[in-house]
Amino acid sequence: MGKIKSVNPFSEQLLKEFESYSEDKLNEVLTLSEKAFKIWKEYSFEKRSSLFNKMARKLRDKKGFLSTLMTSEMGKPIKEAEAEVEKCAWVCEYYAENAEFFLKDDLIISDASESYVEYDPLGCILAIMPWNFPFWQVFRFAAPTIMAGNTGILKHASNVPQCSLAIQDLFEETGFPKGVFQSVLISGEETDRLIAHKTIKAVTLTGSEQAGVKVAASAGANLKKTVLELGGSDPFIVLKDANIDDAASWAVKARMVNNGQSCIAAKRFIVVDSVKNQFVQSMAKAVSALKLGDPLSPEIQVGPLARKDLAESLFDQVEKSISLGASVAVGGTPPVGAMFFPTILENVKPGMPAFDEELFGPVAAIISVPNEQEAIDLANQSKYGLGASIWTRDFEKGKVLARQIESGSVFINGMVKSDPRLPFGGVKLSGYGRELAAFGIREFVNIKSVWVK
Structure with missing residues (x-):
């Protein structure tokens, strides 16, 4: 024993x-x-x-x-x-x-x-x-x-x-x-x-x-x-008619919840080109203001990952993505013990760990797309299918696009969450x-x- x-x-x-x-x-x-x-x-x-x-x-x-x-x-x-x-x-x-x-x-x-x-x-x-x-x-x-x-x-x-x-x-x-x-x-x-x-x-x-x-x-x-x-690599799709600052605010919550260690945390932020810079700037500002430290302190918003080896593995995924062309908008520094500093990666594309794999920690991957159909295609270009969210002021369009998403749940203008009243689970892997x-x-x-x- x-x-x-x-x-x-x-x-x-x-x-x-x-x-x-x-x-x-x-x-x-x-x-x-x-x-x-x-x-x-x-x-x-x-x-x-x-x-x-x-x-x-x-x-x-x-x-x-x-x-x-x-x-x-x-x-x-x-x-x-x-x-x-x-x-x-x-x-x-x-x-x-x-x-x-x-x-x-x-x-x-x-x-x-x-x-x-x-x-x-x-x-x-x-x-x-x-x-x-x-x-x-x-x-x-x-x-x-x-x-x-x-x-x-x-x-x-x-x-x-x-x-x-x-x-x-x-x-x-x-x-x-x-x-x-x-x-x-x-x-x-x-x-x-x-x-x-x-x-x-x-x-x-x-x-x-x-x-x-x-x-x-x-x-x-x-x-x-x-x-x-x-596992999951949930897409967070931001269309050009979304309330961008509101979407960015929720994006931080959706990515950083539980120190980023959630299967239904938003992980791939697929943003239409015309609003990408505004979205990233707004998200980066909020991420940079997060309070890190001892999670037993009530004011702390991000604590350590559950184990030191998990932080090391996550940093390896970040480094590999950077070596393949991703760039750092916020963070990107090595962990200290199990503490992993919130990170935003831009220019993420298929073929990088930040796109293809589940990043189980406070790392957001920004993927820029020219239009909403490309956004749906990239959202579905994943071996996972747990949850997804779509951000748009056009609710009817959001519902039409939701039918095209391959996942167990789709939230329109809200972060994915579990709720006793709604069935919870996924498709694919x-x-x-x-x-x-x-x-x-x-x-x-x-x-x-x-x-x-």
């Missing part, structure tokens, strides 16, 4: 370390999950809803502790961590209110006296989650999946073990039956064994394209369903399946036809 370490990315201080779970302990978790499922699936929606509403209150009561824990382990600005806790409370309340309606029997007219579709829970669902939104990613899986009557096991990213254990504690403190939600501390290499176990009925992963390939292969070998939410809304809660149920005569 190895050690799993919690390290503050800003101070580089070791916060805590844990022993990886032994095979015996892992088997105990799986056995408990099976027992809990037999109890939990019999709970009425009313009883489940009551517990999730209580969970929402507990999240808000413990917001100070939870947000500090999050920021200390992975470096997001404390204000954003507080907002993340609030969003977790919201998704709990959303499914507490709507789950029964989403999963009610659907009556179908057929040759039967009566026929309908019912939605039955599957059992234990494994969630493999990333470090960038260590609470939200988990709760957007857990709230619908557990409200549907399933149990959950969380294999969280290895650099946020305290967040992982804190989420299990929240479920137990709220009064959920023991074993309904459990966290396991294991390495990524041990995940295959967990996926193969008979207790696990399906798997959901939020993470990188490479992780998605491995998990899908492992789950496929065991004939288990997967939902994959993977951004994954498959959907989280949130009615679509998300129906991913991990048995859609059963019942025919009566």
Whole structure:
């Protein structure tokens, strides 16, 4: 067994370390999950809803502790961590209110006296989650999946073990039956064994394209369903009739959120030539004014990346893009530890890492185009298809162009975000399946036809 370490990315201080779970302990978790499922699936929606509403209150009561824990382990600005806790409370309340309606029997007219579709829970669902939104990613899986009557096991990213254990504690403190939600501390290499176990009925992963390939292969070998939410290189399209200063202001938020470490952060800024200079100047001014430093300080807007090696890899992508012809408008300096200075690259073109790859940090790539059709073509010239945004004063044109974008969501005059009321997920190498809304809660149920005569 190895050690799993919690390290503050800003101070580089070791916060805590844990022993990886032994095979015996892992088997105990799986056995408990099976027992809990037999109890939990019999709970009425009313009883489940009551517990999730209580969970929402507990999240808000413990917001100070939870947000500090999050920021200390992975470096997001404390204000954003507080907002993340609030969003977790919201998704709990959303499914507490709507789950029964989403999963009610659907009556179908057929040759039967009566026929309908019912939605039955599957059992234990494994969630493999990333470090960038260590609470939200988990709760957007857990709230619908557990409200549907399933149990959950969380294999969280290895650099946020305290967040992982804190989420299990929240479920137990709220009064959920023991074993309904459990966290396991294991390495990524041990995940295959967990996926193969008979207790696990399906798997959901939020993470990188490479992780998605491995998990899908492992789950496929065991004939288990997967939902994959993977990387993104979201286009942020600015047309000549947009409110340029407003678009630039939102561009900074859309790129720098969570220190730039978001799969749905805007990454490729595709701007029509005639307004490009104004847009870049406005964006550069706002980026240069951002406050960097210790993310536990309330005034700080950009903290460190989650790990030093991530900052080094991102800088390598920036340097390679510059060597291929990109130019620096802001930043471009080497990281200090895990601190990466917000950067804007201009003259970015296909063939550069800044265009072709996901830049997981505070680096904006500016791509200049002569017209809106070229903008759409370049937006779609990506292996990813998670989200996109279009900025224009002509809403009808925006809706026409949105139909041409190859992505799981398109936001017109707004930054891409997840919302419990809207389905969330991607196409192409951004994954498959959907989280949130009615679509998300129906991913991990048995859609059963019942025919009566």
